[in-house]
Amino acid sequence: MYPFSYTRASDLRTALRAGADGGRYVAGGTTLVDLMRETVERPGTLVDISGLPLREVTATKGGGLRIGALMRMAEIAAHPTVRALYPVISQALELSASAQLRNMATIGGNVMQRPRCTYFRDVTAACNRREPGTGCGAREGFNRTHAILGTSEQCVATHPSDVAVAFAALEATVHLLGPAGERTVAFADFLLRPGSTPQREQDLRPGELITAVEIPAQPRPLRSGYLKVRDRQSYEFALTSAAVALHVRAGVIRSAKVAAGGVGTVPWKLSAVEQRLIGARPSEALWAQAAEVAAEGAHPLAHNGFKVELLKRTVERQLRVVGGTR
Template sequence: MHPFTFTKARGERAALAAGARGGRYIAGGTTLVDLMRETVERPLEVVDITALPYRDIAVGPSELRIGALVRMAELAAHPVVAARLPVIGQALELSASPQLRNMATIGGNLMQRPRCPYFRDVSAPCNRRAPGSGCPAIGGEHRALAVLGTSAECVATHPSDLAVALVALDAVVLLRSPRGDRRVAVERFILRPGSTPDREHDLLPGELIVGVEVPTGAHTVRSGYLKVRDRQSYEFALASAAVALDIRGGVIRDARVAVGGVATAPWRLPGVERVLLGKAPGPELWAAASARAADGARPLPGNAFKVELLKRTVERQLATIGGAK
């Protein structure tokens, strides 16, 4: 670990000033500390923001507002989340370990960086760490990496389970800086690699996540998260699916489907949603819709199995959420 200055921000103004001069924000520290220890991250200043007032979970008639410093375990246990947004609670409970969920914050979860082994090995080239140096994963070990949203520059999979659920529900990230406030959809906040894989978030210099806003409705009540992985705990997804359905009068009125573990960012599936809308739920519909789940996939030899795994994961979760309730 390289030397750095540690600052504890006593208020929002001090935190924003420190961020504007290049300081890196830290709260739970479950991602940044690991990356600093591995020398992937080498900030000159680390700014502790745990004293800031971003810890509320506010329930409105049509939205849930979550402070950026709310702990993952706290949000998962909230009664409104369990009753009205089960997909969020399930995604959180299937993340990381109980110890990490007790420390990690919602804002920090959205700022996670890739888990690609080459990204974390500073002796290897990596376009995310050093643009233009290459992506050894493409011709190397890529079993757990992405088949959707990849580019010639990067095939790293996005690690967050929570972000998949938030993308399915059209959640918005609330951002603040000395220049003012911004609202950015989670789906646009987490960037696909394209030709600039080193730019992972739509975050301006010195900008701070202050919260997340999630619209609620009939579809969020009938929702859930499925995670398929090599082992049952403390493991990242090989494929996952967040599904939310509004079924009334025997017909699907609204459908939201997003997947993780297979893409460079949380991945919405509009093709699947279009097949579902206006149809009567049932096994034939689940099969027809899930057949569209891997549209646009570009698998590599070592992760081609994910194409079929993705379709089956989506079909299984559609059947789970679309059944009698």
């Protein structure tokens, strides 16, 4: 690990000033400290923001949620309001990492997670994300766990977060605060696909800080849930996953929110699946028919072709679980 200076921000203004001076924000630190030890990350200054007042869950009008950026994963997962309104969020969180890590990691940091790609984490390997222009070791390498959607010539790493998949499905917004003031970005626009600039991972301006993630109100009653498929049953990243939220009234699906994880360079919204669901009546046949388009546009690599079929089955199964036809 390279030496760094350390400063603790007592209020937002101090934090933003330190951030504008090039300081790197640290909240839970579970990704950042790990990557600093691997020398993938080499910040000169750490700005500790864990003391800032961004640690509340608030129910907004109509049944939305505003989650303070410094809420820990464990706190959000256990929060009665979150559990009551959005099981998909608490489930995604509890299926992530370990109890220890969930006690440390915050929701802002979770969204900001860097890829788990082994070539990214290995400073002796080629990686366009870590060092633009050096190439992508994964493209022709061991890419069994890599993305099949949203990839580019430059990068094929998946976004590792589970809860971000729920946020993508529910069309969350990200609240930001920076030297130029506040702004809000749709979740779908916040995390960037690698394209030709894989080193740019978020729509974040210099010195900006995530203050909250907001879930817009959804039509009720809403049934939701998260399914994660992985190489071992717990404490593992997703090979595929599905976040589903359905609003059914008078026997017809009026609203469907579906996204997939473990398959995209960013959490992957499945609009084509949603379109097949909206206006239809729940049935076994419908789940299969909707899931059939889950992997549309996929570009499998040498070792991850299995994800195409696995993604369809993951989505179908979770539609069945949430839709409740069995």
